[in-house]
Amino acid sequence: MVEQSPVVEPVEATPFGTRLAAAMDTFGPLCVGIDPHPSLLAAWGLPDDVMGLREFSLGVVAALGGHVAALKPQAAFYERHGSAGIAVLEETLAAARRVGTLTIVDAKRGDIGSTMTGYAEAYLRDGSPLAGDALTVSPYLGFGSLRPAIDLALETGRGLFVLCLTSNPEGASVQHAHPSGSCDSLTLAQDDVPPASFCAERSGVAEPRTVAAAIAVQATAINEGADPLGSIGLVVGATVGEAATNTGTNLVEVNGPLLAPGVGAQGAGPVELAQVFGPARRNVLASSSRAVLAAGPSLTALRAAAQQAAIEARTALR
């Protein structure tokens, strides 16, 4: 008999949605943004340079790693310091990985074709120094243009958060716009079956009325059947108020995580959250940055602020 080499089975990556749902159950539905803004560095008594950036970032991971559902470093504040700043981002991601805390790289990338593949490989490929557990992406070039990132995320057990409906006043000019009449004007990602609600002309039910609604529909198609939660999430401001309803953005069906800035004390309370998210409140990952970070640099105070924010988020989203 010919001796056979042992077959190495590929490790089946646990989907990001599954991992995030478990972390949210354990720690509460809170993601702490790591935003090393110059004013926060100053408040912590740190210089606005690479050393300050590093001390701040590793301080946040030391305080909150193993204590929150996810950490979300904001790429812009690392890019401000050039390649040396990006090296600190890599170190920050590695530190969070070591303690098993999920990371969302908030970089809002978006491009087409092989360039989008380049971004996907930077942030979603096993072994890449900039890979976190998920990446925020921007769909101005169309949801379908994100396909290389969607594919790689699903393959490697990572996730995406696609910008959908935001609360900044300028966002409405794009996100509330109405797609051109025909069903064909909305490009579904390859191989995705349009959900029943996709095309009025074909199904008789409402087609997405707005850009934001269409983004949600396309994420819904990818997350269909995932249990407990799909891996293609959306960014939806908790304080968008009536905009979710008015734009026809169906968040209940998305079945993916909804990354939401503005939950809690200074933003949306239980009534507002019910208005925006309805029963999808259970899928909301509240994002908080400065409210928590302002408690530093004391690690104890940071941890207490994050735990308080997680409790408030869980209560508000109940």
Next chain:
Amino acid sequence: MVEQSPVVEPVEATPFGTRLAAAMDTFGPLCVGIDPHPSLLAAWGLPDDVMGLREFSLGVVAALGGHVAALKPQAAFYERHGSAGIAVLEETLAAARRVGTLTIVDAKRGDIGSTMTGYAEAYLRDGSPLAGDALTVSPYLGFGSLRPAIDLALETGRGLFVLCLTSNPEGASVQHAHPSGSCDSLTLAQDDVPPASFCAERSGVAEPRTVAAAIAVQATAINEGADPLGSIGLVVGATVGEAATNTGTNLVEVNGPLLAPGVGAQGAGPVELAQVFGPARRNVLASSSRAVLAAGPSLTALRAAAQQAAIEARTALR
């Protein structure tokens, strides 16, 4: 008398639009993209690693620096290699700066508030290691959200290219969408006077019919009066065909540079270019990447390919 320190007058930065117009006059309306895609590295006999990335990028600058209107490194292909790749991007930008060739960092950044300021400071601030002469940006969060980058670009003599109307099929789902009815749904950047065509209800003339048209209108407002060319450009695919007309995107009035992939042999010829750009053809900066880069690694061949592409672009855009 008290001896006075000499007053150092701030150097009034020459606007990006002025510098680009001069470079286009001298070298022809061609921007060469530096896209160190794995397949191009392989074609040049280089490994897909940081050393290969560096040799490729500095090779392009050595061949084309001082010979083309602009070079456009594609951030994604540097981010693929992590912080060490970003250090090569910095080195590439510095090499182009030394020979006086304009650089457009193609990074399609976009965010809001202080985070957008962070990106602006990374790519548009004097002394930042990642600063080029211009940056591509993405307006899914609304044109107005780009304000910190617009302000810093104008202050430092740099420019922006805002994604507007692209030729990838998925782009239409966002870019061709119709803004909500009222004039108020379009947020003009602070302090900008809406041009006469902005609001149907107020002026009686057509308001922007689509997201792309509204982006163009807002760039128009900022570039008004700039001579010979404003500094807030747009990205418009040369092969969008009837989409420019059908979306009501008025490129003639923009008075800023129009960065256009798809000009020439494999894309849009003179007839198509006239259809898309009309008299704004004179403001088009044709972007070419692989068609030129495939001629490498021979510096002589690269230079010849770029000069040929510049002649073709000038002819096609006449």
